Each structure stands twice: as C-alpha cells, then as structure tokens.
Amino acid sequence: DVKVTQSSRYLVKRTGEKVFLECVQDMDHENMFWYRQDPGLGLRLIYFSYDVKMKEKGDIPEGYSVSREKKERFSLILESASTNQTSMYLCASSLGGWADTQYFGPGTRLTVL
C-alpha cells in the first residue's frame, strides 16, 4: 500500500514565523502535491512537483514556497505565517500523470495565532 506521511498532525504557530510542513511518500511516485482544505471551499492546489527540484504553481501559491530535493520528500514552506493561512494542509502523491489516482497523507491542521 502507498503510504504518504506528514510531519505533524497539529501545529500552532505565531504570525510571522517561518513554518515547514514535511511530506514523505514511500512508493517512488513522480508527482507530489500540496493542497489546503477550508470549509466550503474544498481542496485548493498550492503547488505541485513532477520531479526532483521541479515545481509548478497551483491556484493559490501566494505566501507559500516548496522544496523537493529528494524524490520521496516534498516540503511546503510558509515564509512568514499569517492568520489567513490557518487551514488543513494535505499532501498527496501520484505515480503517473497528474490525472492519475492521488494518495493523500493524513493532513496537518495548522493554526496561526
């Protein structure tokens, strides 16, 4: 079974802090994704990566950056956290193209005070 893990289940940070969210997948998937999920808005794509060191912006990249130095690991970075970034963050990976089945991690609920 594909396993996608995220570094924290719950995280509380203060405004202005730099925040790192880590995601690791164990199935050698090419594609990895970061989403945020907010009530009534569904999942919105922040960034995705189709290969090591390769990334593309999704729908809402502002205020975020990403890093993919190794195939299995995809990090989401909030350079200076703000209260409007309080959300559930979900990481996903897929084997083939981006239209392929995505496997999601358990999510990180981030609260920015």
Next chain:
Amino acid sequence: GQSLEQPSEVTAVEGAIVQINCTYQTSGFYGLSWYQQHDGGAPTFLSYNGLDGLEETGRFSSFLSRSDSYGYLLLQELQMKDSASYFCAAAGSSASKIIFGSGTRLSIRP
C-alpha cells in the same frame, strides 16, 4: 473561470441508492475523479472517468458526459459507513488545472 459545482449536502436512508451530481467548467478537460473523505480523515480515491459512460466498482459507480460537462457518483446499498464527504475533481490540461469541488456531505439515516 474554472469551477465544479456539487450539492453541499445529501441525506439518504440506509440500504437505499443515492446520486451525487457534479457539473464542471474547466479550460481543458481530461477526466473526472471522485474521492471520499471521512471526518478527520484523508481523501481516498473512489473512481475516475476518462471517457463518457459508466464505471462500476462494487457498490459505487461513476458516470461522465463530456457533452453535458456533467458527471455523477452513484452509491448503492448504502451503509452507515458511507456517511462522509464526497468530492469530484476535474483533471485539466496540466496539473495546475486540477480542481476539486467543494464537497457533498452525505448523511445516512437508519
């Protein structure tokens, strides 16, 4: 703009059949996926329609009509464990064109 529309809530009775609709408007379209998410859990893949027609996977079926920009998820023999949120997701011409609907919360009554 790009959007997917699906009902916010649906209620059904255990053992019955329920259909969750999804209409989409995207620039470039490759297919429609469906995901299930239980409260506090991660979304899990249910089905994908790349072509028009019906795809069946056990109690779940999914349908796509490209000419109508419409799809649905059909759940049969409903069980209490099917109470969850269901999301449709449209795959566009690139990964940056993946969009999810806002989700349909399915509540099942005994």
